Amino acid sequence: MTMNFIREMLPQALRMSGRCMSSALRCVDRWPDVILHEQLKTLDEMPGPSTAGFVWDLFFRRGFTRLHQLQLKGKRQYGPMWKARFGPILTVHVAEAELIEQVLRQEGQHPMRSDLSSWKDYRQLRGHGYGLLTAEGVEWQNVRSLLAKHMLRPKSVEAYDGTLNCVVDDLIEKLKLRRQENSSGLITDISAEFYRFGLEGISSVLFESRIGCLEPVIPMETERFIQSINSMFVTTLLTMAMPAWLHRLFPRPWDTFCRCWDYLFQFAKLQIDQRLEEDTEKMARGETLEGRYLTYFLSQAGMPMKSVYSNVTELLLAGVDTISSTLSWSLYELSRHPEIQNALRAEVLNVLQGRTLPKASDVAAMPLMKAVMKEILRLYPVIPGNARVITDKDIKVGGYLIPRNTLITLCHYATSHDPKHFPEPDDFIPQRWLNRGEASHPYAAIPFGVGKRSCIGRRIAELEVYLALSRILMHFNVEPAEDNNTVHPMTRTLLVPEREINLCFTER
Numbered sequence: 001m002t003m004n005f006i007r008e009m010l011p012q013a014l015r016m017s018g019r020c021m022s023s024a025l026r027c028v029d030r031w032p033d034v035i036l037h038e039q040l041k042t043l044d045e046m047p048g049p050s051t052a053g054f055v056w057d058l059f060f061r062r063g064f065t066r067l068h069q070l071q072l073k074g075k076r077q078y079g080p081m082w083k084a085r086f087g088p089i090l091t092v093h094v095a096e097a098e099l100i101e102q103v104l105r106q107e108g109q110h111p112m113r114s115d116l117s118s119w120k121d122y123r124q125l126r127g128h129g130y131g132l133l134t135a136e137g138v139e140w141q142n143v144r145s146l147l148a149k150h151m152l153r154p155k156s157v158e159a160y161d162g163t164l165n166c167v168v169d170d171l172i173e174k175l176k177l178r179r180q181e182n183s184s185g186l187i188t189d190i191s192a193e194f195y196r197f198g199l200e201g202i203s204s205v206l207f208e209s210r211i212g213c214l215e216p217v218i219p220m221e222t223e224r225f226i227q228s229i230n231s232m233f234v235t236t237l238l239t240m241a242m243p244a245w246l247h248r249l250f251p252r253p254w255d256t257f258c259r260c261w262d263y264l265f266q267f268a269k270l271q272i273d274q275r276l277e278e279d280t281e282k283m284a285r286g287e288t289l290e291g292r293y294l295t296y297f298l299s300q301a302g303m304p305m306k307s308v309y310s311n312v313t314e315l316l317l318a319g320v321d322t323i324s325s326t327l328s329w330s331l332y333e334l335s336r337h338p339e340i341q342n343a344l345r346a347e348v349l350n351v352l353q354g355r356t357l358p359k360a361s362d363v364a365a366m367p368l369m370k371a372v373m374k375e376i377l378r379l380y381p382v383i384p385g386n387a388r389v390i391t392d393k394d395i396k397v398g399g400y401l402i403p404r405n406t407l408i409t410l411c412h413y414a415t416s417h418d419p420k421h422f423p424e425p426d427d428f429i430p431q432r433w434l435n436r437g438e439a440s441h442p443y444a445a446i447p448f449g450v451g452k453r454s455c456i457g458r459r460i461a462e463l464e465v466y467l468a469l470s471r472i473l474m475h476f477n478v479e480p481a482e483d484n485n486t487v488h489p490m491t492r493t494l495l496v497p498e499r500e501i502n503l504c505f506t507e508r
């Protein structure tokens with residue numbers, strides 16, 4: 001019996017009084033869901049590894065550092081959706097572009113990324129506020145709207161190009177210095193330089209002041225901040241996987257995790273207090289304030305200082321690995337594809353027409369530059385697996401009914417390496433993004449996420465990478481180190497190079 005038949009015939013057939021009829025119709029209105037629920041498969045019917053198999057992969061086969069590979073393995077073994085249970089947490093993995101789209105289209109008013117339980121536990125323990133990465137619901141929405149004005153509007157972001165260009169000046173000087181350390185122009189561990197560049201870049205946007213990451217001698221606090229980010233990410237997955245009672249039995253991961261966060265918060269607070277104090281002194285002297293930096297906007301918008309501290313801490317940390325990893329892989333691939341490197345350099349020089357400094361507005365005329373960044377993030381998505389928890393309703397995805405509050409992992413690494421969408425998926429082919437007549441599925445490669453909770457730093461990140469890459473190519477030819485070893489990615493919550501990337505820089 002079709003639903004239309006039921007809707008049309010039932011009122012006549014029943015010949016009920018108005019009141020009974022309306023309640024019966026309300027019931028019929030709910031039937032489609034009820035009936036569909038019956039047709040949908042439940043999580044019990046979803047394939048997936050046994051808990052023992054999953055734990056074995058994670059702990060005994062270096063699974064925590066190969067989570068991106070486990071996405072490919074899961075998809076091969078179980079198809080586009082599978083479940084995995086770890087302790088009390090059941091996760092549904094979704095590894096097909098169409099299905100990821102289905103999840104994101106049902107994410108609701110205030111999307112929740114994942115529980116990030118240990119990050120939240122730490123904040124509660126220390127009485128810190130939440131930042132944009134960890135806040136939920138209306139609190140998240142309010143901060144998001146405020147930050148979006150300064151971080152997502154193209155005009156607001158373009159205004160940072162002068163500040164960022166100054167940071168790029170120092171990066172170029174630092175690379176020149178480093179390449180002189182040996183006769184072949186070899187710079188070992190290029191990611192380390194880009195970590196410092198990332199931190200200096202995001203600091204300049206947040207505080208409009210410099211913190212010395214690119215000086216010949218790096219301040220100890222800065223090095224410690226970067227180390228703390230690294231260790232915090234390394235311990236994140238473990239602390240999330242361990243139930244709280246296990247922290248007492250095996251205290252080390254949780255203690256390290258808390259110590260790292262303590263330092264991250266302390267560092268950010270010091271920078272903020274110093275910067276705002278400078279402004280107060282300026283005002284006392286009757287000087288006018290430029291106030292073009294992000295922390296200033298936040299503090300002026302009436303945000304409580306506790307939230308300013310937590311938001312700035314989270315923005316600082318979000319701007320380091322992401323930039324470093326993207327720039328490192330870009331140069332790694334460009335060094336191995338000299339013809340693309342030359343074409344990109346020619347594009348930059350052609351747009352600049354003799355100028356020495358690129359501007360944000362120049363990028364519109366650099367299609368290959370944009371294609372290179374897209375291709376790098378397709379091959380090496382910094383966040384290889386994102387997540388959603390839909391809290392307000394059960395949702396339907398790929399023929400399954402997924403109950404509310406289920407943790408859903410969106411396997412971006414698997415979709416962006418799917419040959420169906422990207423032929424020769426493991427090769428660096430930026431040209432595939434030019435003339436996109438035969439565009440791949442729009443959800444196949446979404447390195448910044450999509451929708452309301454997508455990356456708020458996207459435009460700043462893109463600008464930083466475009467400005468840095470343009471200038472590096474203007475100043476240097478970049479070649480692989482003599483050993484020309486292949487470097488694979490690994491997961492450390494984020495996707496980063498598994499070992500050092502070493503490159504030879506020749507000045508042009």
Ligand code: HEM
Pocket residue numbers: 113132133134144202314315316318319320322323326377381382383386387446447448449450452453454455456457458460461
């Ligand atoms: C290549 C660089 C970057 C990549 C690939 C990247 C990727 C992402 C992704 C995938 C998300 C999750 C989106 C979602 O859940 O749908 C995210 C969120 C976020 N990113 Fe980025 N990101 C990058 C750079 C940055 C930078 C430079 C900043 C800071 C200036 C930043 C700040 C954030 C913040 C605060 C969020 C949370 C947004 C929210 O929950 O509303 N990101 N990023």
